[in-house]
Each structure stands twice: as structure tokens, then as C-alpha cells.
Amino acid sequence: MQFPDAFPKVRSGWTMRPEDCGKDLAYLPNPKEHLQRHLGKPLYRTSDSPLIMAAAVQHGHVSARPSGNNRSFRDFADELASWSK
Numbered sequence: 001m002q003f004p005d006a007f008p009k010v011r012s013g014w015t016m017r018p019e020d021c022g023k024d025l026a027y028l029p030n031p032k033e034h035l036q037r038h039l040g041k042p043l044y045r046t047s048d049s050p051l052i053m054a055a056a057v058q059h060g061h062v063s064a065r066p067s068g069n070n071r072s073f074r075d076f077a078d079e080l081a082s083w084s085k
Helices: 004-010 031-038 046-058 071-083
Strands: none
Touching: 004 046
């Protein structure tokens, strides 16, 4: 939920709840079910994830340190940063 503005770019019916913005899904018992329950219609599918990330990149929502907290993304950004050293 690092890039909440990207979700409606993929499916116009999707809206991220304010309390979910920036939330680290790794701490939820079942992240996919959480998105299916709270995101809107059509239902979220795991196969939507690459589209969401592509929309986040295309619309300039991705930065090395986004406002939310997500350990996996932080580790990924740190690894990318180490490539330039």
C-alpha cells in the first residue's frame, strides 16, 4: 500500500482507505483478502500487482523513500542504491 494513488490508475473503481495508505502488508495475516475486502470493485487479484507497480512508476509515485513503511520495498531500494557505489 506504498503507492495508494496508483491503485485507481489500474482500476477506476478502486479507492484506498486512508487508514491503509502506507501500511506494510507484511504485517497483515492475509494481505490479498484485505485488499479484496477494502479496495473496491473489481476484486483485487495477485496478477494486478505488476500493473499497480507500473502505474506507480508511470505516474511518478515511486521514490527511494516513499511516505509509507514497507520493509521489502526499503530493502529493494537499499539494494538498488548499493549498485551505484
